[in-house]
Amino acid sequence: MTFFAEDGKSVVHRMNPWTKAALLAIVILMAIIMDDLILLAVLYLSVLAFYAAGRLPIRLLVGWYTLPVFFVVTIAILLIFTEPGDPLASIEILGKRIAITDAGLMLLVTLLVRALAVVTLSLALFMTTRYSHMAYMVSRILPRPLANIFLLSYRFNFETSDEISDVVDAVHSRNGNMVRGAAKQTRLFAGIFGLSFVHAFERAERIAKAMESRGFSGEFPNVEKLTKPSHYGYLLVSLAILALVIITYSRYVSDLIGWW
Amino acid sequence: MAHVHLEDGAFTIEWVVIWTLIAVALIAIALYRLGGYAIPTRKLAVAAMCVAVGFAIFQIEIPVFGGVHINLTPLIGILVGPSLGSLAVLVINMFGAAIGHGGWGMIGANSIVNIVEVFLGFFIYRHLRCSWNASRFFSAFSATAVALTVSAFVALVIISISGIQGSTQGGEQTFANLLIMAAANIATGLVEAVVTGYIVSFIGKIRSDLLEMAEGEKRPETAETSQEVGTVV
Numbered sequence: 001m002t003f004f005a006e007d008g009k010s011v012v013h014r015m016n017p018w019t020k021a022a023l024l025a026i027v028i029l030m031a032i033i034m035d036d037l038i039l040l041a042v043l044y045l046s047v048l049a050f051y052a053a054g055r056l057p058i059r060l061l062v063g064w065y066t067l068p069v070f071f072v073v074t075i076a077i078l079l080i081f082t083e084p085g086d087p088l089a090s091i092e093i094l095g096k097r098i099a100i101t102d103a104g105l106m107l108l109v110t111l112l113v114r115a116l117a118v119v120t121l122s123l124a125l126f127m128t129t130r131y132s133h134m135a136y137m138v139s140r141i142l143p144r145p146l147a148n149i150f151l152l153s154y155r156f157n158f159e160t161s162d163e164i165s166d167v168v169d170a171v172h173s174r175n176g177n178m179v180r181g182a183a184k185q186t187r188l189f190a191g192i193f194g195l196s197f198v199h200a201f202e203r204a205e206r207i208a209k210a211m212e213s214r215g216f217s218g219e220f221p222n223v224e225k226l227t228k229p230s231h232y233g234y235l236l237v238s239l240a241i242l243a244l245v246i247i248t249y250s251r252y253v254s255d256l257i258g259w260w
Numbered sequence: 261m262a263h264v265h266l267e268d269g270a271f272t273i274e275w276v277v278i279w280t281l282i283a284v285a286l287i288a289i290a291l292y293r294l295g296g297y298a299i300p301t302r303k304l305a306v307a308a309m310c311v312a313v314g315f316a317i318f319q320i321e322i323p324v325f326g327g328v329h330i331n332l333t334p335l336i337g338i339l340v341g342p343s344l345g346s347l348a349v350l351v352i353n354m355f356g357a358a359i360g361h362g363g364w365g366m367i368g369a370n371s372i373v374n375i376v377e378v379f380l381g382f383f384i385y386r387h388l389r390c391s392w393n394a395s396r397f398f399s400a401f402s403a404t405a406v407a408l409t410v411s412a413f414v415a416l417v418i419i420s421i422s423g424i425q426g427s428t429q430g431g432e433q434t435f436a437n438l439l440i441m442a443a444a445n446i447a448t449g450l451v452e453a454v455v456t457g458y459i460v461s462f463i464g465k466i467r468s469d470l471l472e473m474a475e476g477e478k479r480p481e482t483a484e485t486s487q488e489v490g491t492v493v
Binding site: 024028029031032033035064065067068071072074075076078079082083084103106107110111114115118119122123126143144145146148149150152153154156157159160161164186187189190191193194195196197198200201203204205207208211212216218 | 266267268269270271272273276287291294296297298299300301302304305306307308309310311312313315316317332335339347348350351354355357358359360361362363364365419424425426427428429433434437438440441451454455456457458459460462463466467470
């Protein structure tokens with residue numbers, strides 16, 4: 001993600017980060033408020049086009065989709081069989097017949113489209129915004145202690161992930177991934193995780209001392225400040241807000257977009 | 261997974277707002293208990309490291325029972341306490357939301373579940389160690405197992421009260437349907453409890469000072485009980 005964010009030169013990379021963050025907030029609200037599958041599909045395709053405009057790899061996106069799809073299916077799979085509607089397919093389990101209904105399937109698809117629309121834009125934001133800009137936005141949006149933890153852990157993530165994957169590789173290279181019983185495997189990985197925590201604490205203590213010795217006063221200085229969005233940025237966000245207002249009005253007050 | 265993470269769009273906007281406000285209140289209490297904006301640098305760094313390790317570990321699959329992912333939130337509670345742990349899980353959920361491991365709008369609901377884990381993990385471990393004089397493995401195992409079982413039901417209650425958007429099923433029916441999910445989470449939670457037990461034993465053996473917050477003035481564990489710790493990688 002950092003590689004694409006730091007090295008990309010697309011139109012989305014050049015867009016003001018505040019504009020992208022505002023669009024993400026609006027898309028989250030739209031995904032929550034919209035209940036029409038076709039409109040949600042339009043939202044998803046628009047977001048996908050935004051992602052593609054950032055010249056970001058689709059293959060990587062498909063890989064990232066694993067998590068949200070897993071979570072949505074985990075919840076929805078238990079509801080699609082019991083949602084009232086016309087049965088589409090049925091199977092018999094232990095003498096009891098259960099059926100997937102059309103309403104159940106629609107529920108699963110709607111939840112998936114909602115989740116994927118937000119995830120796609122979220123990834124587009126993080127993969128097209130440089131760390132220095134992200135740090136500035138985080139320090140402006142979050143309370144200072146939370147912003148500090150966020151910014152410190154953003155950097156620590158890379159080191160920690162590298163360290164843990166090195167240890168896991170070392171274990172695998174010594175046949176550590178061979179089946180040796182649940183207890184032994186659990187103990188082996190507990191050792192890896194325990195060591196990671198101990199190293200993390202030791203590193204945190206060193207970093208804290210280094211920060212204090214350099215006069216850390218509780219706030220990270222922002223080297224690179226963000227400018228305000230351009231006129232086009234304001235226009236884009238205004239149009240998105242207008243669409244959100246229409247969608248909200250249509251859902252909660254009076255249906256304005258049901259004609260189609 | 262030992263946790264349920266909800267994606268954006270699962271709840272209606274009213275419930276998103278309600279759970280977010282509750283989570284904000286819990287985080288505000290945690291910040292107040294830590295001294296507001298005057299959190300010591302060491303605590304900030306330790307919380308950030310816990311976020312990084314927690315986030316990294318969640319990406320690793322333990323090859324047990326077909327593959328299990330863990331988050332170690334009760335362990336974070338045991339190591340850094342409920343207040344700092346609450347801030348850490350909030351930031352973990354923010355990072356998670358960035359890559360689709362839970363939704364942005366669901367950070368509130370997901371954080372409530374995780375804060376329950378951190379809180380129960382810390383206090384049950386502390387009680388077992390200080391009042392019952394239980395071993396580190398047993399204390400950590402029990403604290404994690406109880407914390408994850410309770411949190412699985414908290415998640416279930418949150419989903420049942422809010423209702424899944426688009427579903428016509430009532431709260432009771434949703435609760436009954438999702439009981440299987442809670443059972444699966446509890447089963448996975450037991451694996452995490454065993455892992456946490458081993459990790460705490462391991463940490464207690466080589467850096468027992470890291471457990472001082474949860475153990476207070478507890479004397480160091482004897483060599484006999486420390487034998488539960490297995491292979492050191």
